[in-house]
Amino acid sequence: MSGSVGRPRAAVVVTGSELLTGAISDRNGPWVAEHLGELGFEVSHVLVVGDRPADLADALEFVRGAALVVTSGGLGPTADDLTAEVVASFAGVPLELDEPMRAHIAGILAAWARRTGFDGPALEEANRKQAMVPRGATALAPVGTAPGLVVTVPDGPVVVVLPGPPRELQGMWPAALAAAPVAELLAGVPAARSRSLRYFGLPESEIAATLRDLDTTGIEVTTCLRRSELEVDLRPEPGVSTDALADALIAAHERHLVSADGTSTDALVAAGLRDKGWTVATGESCTGGMLASRLIDRAGSSAYVDGGVVAYSNAAKTALLGVPADLIEARGAVSPEVARALADGARERFGADVGVGITGVAGPDGGTDAKPVGYVCFCVTTADGLVLARDPRLPGSRSDVRERSTDTAMHLLLRAVRG
Amino acid sequence: MSGSVGRPRAAVVVTGSELLTGAISDRNGPWVAEHLGELGFEVSHVLVVGDRPADLADALEFVRGAALVVTSGGLGPTADDLTAEVVASFAGVPLELDEPMRAHIAGILAAWARRTGFDGPALEEANRKQAMVPRGATALAPVGTAPGLVVTVPDGPVVVVLPGPPRELQGMWPAALAAAPVAELLAGVPAARSRSLRYFGLPESEIAATLRDLDTTGIEVTTCLRRSELEVDLRPEPGVSTDALADALIAAHERHLVSADGTSTDALVAAGLRDKGWTVATGESCTGGMLASRLIDRAGSSAYVDGGVVAYSNAAKTALLGVPADLIEARGAVSPEVARALADGARERFGADVGVGITGVAGPDGGTDAKPVGYVCFCVTTADGLVLARDPRLPGSRSDVRERSTDTAMHLLLRAVRG
Structure with missing residues (x-):
């Protein structure tokens, strides 16, 4: 572990064998790292380890030089959930049953059992296991069923132990920062102004x-x-x-x-539409709803999103967005002309102020010499007559092309709302 | 590093300070870990480190006991791209300019400069930097502009150095496995049958x-x-x-x-639609195109996806999918009846065999006592008269609710195509 230059160092240890099999991607490491960075820490490492006690112990040893270590996962009811045990051993203290915590969790589980119909010995075993706490640790109230822990390691870091489900981890974050050992540490961290x-x-x-x-x-x-x-x-x-x-x-x-301040393209598009008092509608082919979904992902988007049509087949382009069948015949479904007709059609059918049309060859099949895989046509049109168009060839796999297409459409839309 | 039990161990070291600020999530760690697992390795750790040479060196030292280490990132043209240098030092050998590689990269860059108009000294500097190779290493031909490396560390692991962009990393993977030091290692790895x-x-x-x-x-x-x-x-x-x-x-x-064999829900839905010779169309409100996008994400999906309508506003539900305005008035936009009308409307407008309707309260605002945030109505209807409906209350944030809604709809659709 290298020495710190001005800022105290923090590390994140994420547990879960399923994160090492590629079954799912870790969402906690980036989230915790971002928040530690905002608090003024220099995050040295994010380690993902399997549910093997020795590997988790090695990982904790590796980051012993950090001021703060945050772990996620391994607090569940199954036998491979071993974080509390390993952290207790790292701190050199035994695990003890926290009786008030056991009773607290029992209450949560009882409500859940009534709702789902799952009950019995499996549940009691889970309850007891999840209420075991290292001696001297601060227990954090569960957001799901697992409590979090704050453990001060003698001659080592403060270790914050959080559950694996992102919703529970994020929900427990404020309580973790407020716990006495963490609050003391934070008081000595210079603010970052990145x-x-x-x-x-x-x-x-x-x-x-x-x-x-x-x-x-x-x-x-x-x-x-x-x-x-x-x-x-x-x-x-x-x-x-x-x-x-x-x-x-x-x-x-x-x-x-x-x-110039890191504001995301999505936030700028949303602000631009709001400022103009515009609503937007989409006519998507190869992106298949990714643009509409991205626009709607922001809370409050109903104020400026009317909706969209995913017109994947030619018949759908004509029936739902009024793209003339003979235009598709003459120019091809992937053409600047059809992109424009999709934008106009979406704008008109939804009664929107601005329309976005996307049609392209996402691949892996369907490419030709004239229109290879990655060729995508974009058009943004507005009720007051602005037309912005592009038809780049985008690199990458089918999902790369679809994601880049969504990006490109967002930037074209941003130009329209800024213009 | 713990001892291996039957399977040789591998580790992944991902570099990139941007992965520690939460700006983006690492996609390479899970991908490489999954492929190493399939090859029969036990993956011990995935480490994410910033672009600080000492931290990368520490990480390599930490995984020195592994048989194979794969790194990603840090091969680009900027000053924070330092992986080749640190790996050379870990192996105890100097970096040397690989002249044929320099010429090869120059050719790639020249074509790119012609296309984009960016040229000049910045490009020459990038070219030279990216052609520096540790003595004795195997260089892997670039997929983008950065070559990969295979470095055998004396009394240590074989280190495979790959570029950070997922498309380049994945494209270079077959060449990395074929490189002599890796091929020799693989010959001794027992096959995994997980x-x-x-x-x-x-x-x-x-x-x-x-x-x-x-x-x-x-x-x-x-x-x-x-x-x-x-x-x-x-x-x-x-x-x-x-x-x-x-x-x-x-x-x-x-x-x-x-x-029972790990096949994904998405693959099962696609196979089911193909088997039945059905096409599907969607009518989405709160999910805003996520279901259509997920269906279309699979190559070849044009065979069984007609398209969909994102009907976010009530007016759009009526105008584009024929949901009666008085039904919305009487039952509310979020109701089992409107979900059914969205499914039927999508099926009829697109001429599809099966329709999926989704309408719900994604939050954070808009919830009521009767229809709280997370209340979502689903309906799947088929041309031959099957109707499947559900209206659960789903937990979590706005994106959680939208993602869970997409999952729930996929499972309802799976029941319809299996039925």
């Missing part, structure tokens, strides 16, 4: 060249290319300002700048 | 109780609750059969079993 710049359509090599000519002393700069967006994060050491560096980066690539 | 069972609507505590009464000697059992599905993975040591345990688990909870 800053993010977001670009669209700018290659990473250009940012690298720009950065070589700038003074980055005391600022950790990380760049992250995420499909078509490039995010540049500036994390200063305590007392260092990021303003001069951010201003220089903004000026160097202004044409590609999406936001 | 098995997965998938359940729907079964609590984890029930599986835990069942497992306590069964003989699991020589089989690592992991359970993973993923929203409403429970996956049980059985990973045997070499020479151990999972058949008896799997049969017992199948018999114990047959009513909740989705598949």
